[in-house]
Amino acid sequence: QKEVEQNSGPLSVPEGAIASLNCTYSDRGSQSFFWYRQYSGKSPELIMFIYSNGDKEDGRFTAQLNKASQYVSLLIRDSQPSDSATYLCAVIRKGGSQGNLIFGKGTKLSVKP
Amino acid sequence: EAGVTQFPSHSVIEKGQTVTLRCDPISGHDNLYWYRRVMGKEIKFLLHFVKESKQDESGMPNNRFLAERTGGTYSTLKVQPAELEDSGVYFCASSLLTGGMYEQYFGPGTRLTVT
Numbered sequence: 436q437k438e439v440e441q442n443s444g445p446l447s448v449p450e451g452a453i454a455s456l457n458c459t460y461s462d463r464g465s466q467s468f469f470w471y472r473q474y475s476g477k478s479p480e481l482i483m484f485i486y487s488n489g490d491k492e493d494g495r496f497t498a499q500l501n502k503a504s505q506y507v508s509l510l511i512r513d514s515q516p517s518d519s520a521t522y523l524c525a526v527i528r529k530g531g532s533q534g535n536l537i538f539g540k541g542t543k544l545s546v547k548p
Numbered sequence: 549e550a551g552v553t554q555f556p557s558h559s560v561i562e563k564g565q566t567v568t569l570r571c572d573p574i575s576g577h578d579n580l581y582w583y584r585r586v587m588g589k590e591i592k593f594l595l596h597f598v599k600e601s602k603q604d605e606s607g608m609p610n611n612r613f614l615a616e617r618t619g620g621t622y623s624t625l626k627v628q629p630a631e632l633e634d635s636g637v638y639f640c641a642s643s644l645l646t647g648g649m650y651e652q653y654f655g656p657g658t659r660l661t662v663t
Contacts, residue, residue, distance in 0.1 A: 439590075469651070477550075478639060478654040480592070487579070523591070532645075534596030534604055535580050536652060 436461050441524050441539035450548050454511040457541055458524030461505070467527040468500055468507045473541065474520045483509060514546045550574070552655035554640050560661045568630040569658045573622070573642030579603075580623050581652060582615060583645075586636035594638075597623060630662045 440459050448454045456470075467486050471479035485491045485498040485507065497510040507526075511518055521541040528537065553572045561567050573580045582594040594613070595605040599620035608615070612631070617623040627634055637659050641652040 437590075466587075471654075478656045481651055483654060484651055527590075534579060534652075535593045535607070536581075536583070536641075537593070538591040 438462060439524055439526055439535050439537070439539035441522075441542045443540060443542040446542055446546060447545045448514050450514060450516060450546055452514050452546075454518065454544055454546070455519045456509040456511075456522050456524075456542050456544065457506060458508065459506045460524075460526050460537075462526070462528050463502075463505060465505075465526040468498070469525040469527075469536065470498060470507075470509045471523040471525060472497075472518075472520045473523055475515050479523055482484050511544075514544075516546050516548050517544045519544055551627050552640055552642050554638075554655040556658060557656065558659045558661075560663065562663055563632055564629045566626065567630055567660060569625045569627075569638055569640075569660070571623045571625070571640030571655060573640070574653060576618055577642035577643065577644055577653075578620070579643040579652075580617060581641045582623070582625055583639040583641065583654075584632070584636050585639065587619055591639065594625075629658070630660075632662050635660055635662045 437547040470483040472482050473479045483498040484527045485500045491498045499508045521543045523541045524539040549555040555570045583591050593607040596646045597617045615631045618635045637657045640655045640658045643652045
């Protein structure tokens with residue numbers, strides 16, 4: 436079992452819709468959770484981080500964390516074609532190196548005009 | 549403020565040769581990380597510096613890889629001798645310690661091709 440799992444997609448949504456991206460993790464001790472956006476051929480760009488159970492909103496983005504169920508999700512409201520990218524989920528385990536981000540393989544999102 | 553920079557952007561070398569990758573972190577970031585993504589796989593951690601000290605090098609694949617960060621500023625990652633399986637994109641990231649949390653900012657990566 437992979438430590439961080441994501442559906443590879445592609446996830447296709449129409450412009451203006453809500454895109455829902457999901458991520459599960461295997462280590463119950465994971466404590467910090469990050470969402471990165473990566474355009475093709477570019478570097479990962481940090482868009483959200485969440486450390487506590489519940490929701491965290493930033494503009495059109497909402498991160499949701501449920502530690503009991505070991506999943507973290509990213510909602511993108513009013514999706515735009517410019518949101519089309521691969522979204523990477525990453526976690527840091529409790530007790531591990533605070534620098535050791537463990538990534539999923541990413542979900543490719545396509546927003547159709 | 550300048551972001552994380554990496555040099556070169558792309559390197560093509562033959563098996564057995566040596567390559568040195570460079571990373572300049574965001575100014576003031578004491579934490580510097582190296583990651584690698586090989587084709588079809590997820591991004592994998594290689595190592596973590598705090599200033600000039602190696603905090604965690606558990607992800608380094610073998611002793612052909614040598615990372616340094618003299619003076620606690622830029623870092624280099626040397627691969628010697630390179631093997632075919634070393635091909636991939638090498639990312640550098642940096643972070644501040646902010647309230648005990650570590651938001652890492654990535655550079656553009658160096659695409660290494662070993663032929």
